[in-house]
Amino acid sequence: MKKALVIGAAGNIGKPLVKYLKENDYEVREVDIKPAWRENYYVADITKPVDLVAPFDFGPDYVFHLAAMVSRVTCEQSESLCIDTNLYGTQNVIAFTKKYNAKLINFSTSEVYGPDLEIMNENEPVCPNNRYGLSKLLAEKLVEYEVQQHNLDAITLRPFMMYDENEDLGDHRSAMIRFAYNLYHGMPIEVHSGSARGWLHVSDAVRAIEAATKVNHYEVINIGNPDVHTIEELAMMICTELNADKNLIHFSELPSRMTLVKRPTLGKQKNLLGIETKVQLEEGIKRVCKMICKREGNK
DSSP states (O other): OEEEEEETTTSTTHHHHHHHHHHTTEEEEEEESSOOOOTTEEEOOTTSGGGGHHHHTTOOSEEEEOOOOOOHHHHHHSHHHHHIIIIIHHHHHHHHHHHTTOEEEEEOOGGGGOSOOSSBOTTSOOOOSSHHHHHHHHHHHHHHHHHHHHOOEEEEEEEOSEEOTTSOOSTTSOHHHHHHHHHHTTOOEEEETTOEEEOEEHHHHHHHHHHGGGOOSOOEEEEOOSOEEEHHHHHHHHHHHHTOOGGGEEEEOOOTTOOSBOOBOOHHHHHTSOOOOOSOHHHHHHHHHHHHHHHHHTO
């Protein structure tokens, strides 16, 4: 049985990834900074190397590194915490991964691209415009250096707009979840004029993440949905699904340090990972709205 260590296992991607790996015959250990107790779950701060000793001692074959300080706003507010977690923490994970001769699946972000590329291709120069994207790009460079200089076995994934109907609620979450929650409760939502994204359902995302274990040389790979929609379209579709008042949709200009349109190339996702998206936006919205109605209706 293959052994997997998922770091960041209590997050919105980590939780469904753990479930998917277990369903596909992996022995899994989980690591997260979030306090909890269950079998094979370890509370750890990746900036503290000693915290990683116990979870690594079962000798993983694969290390899925999802732990990070995320959000452009949070990373600007907590500058040192962002750099400590996303750089120093990543270096610690790399060191243990090398010690156990495991393969690292390094989770980056589409924010590394910045706002100037019309098409976001893995082979193009990148220029992030926020500290979150910068810190993750520097972490990518750490991984790449270790691959070239110390034979680290690794893959870097750059995800684009992942969502899950079961993810935690909150103002820090993606537009998909926030819009559905607010519109269900009759509260206004804010749409950035002209902005557009492709939306990757978590069920497709975890298939792509696991498939990265089978790529036998270092690659940087975008993962996402090629079907790009404006955020206005997203808002209107959610309004229709929830039978909400479309006057609740308010428009504003794009805030600083954001990217207006994210349009990735996904050839590597198809050709190297063997993944094409199954859940399209219409189906995803139905799932999200159904879960919001169930959650909030039971309160």
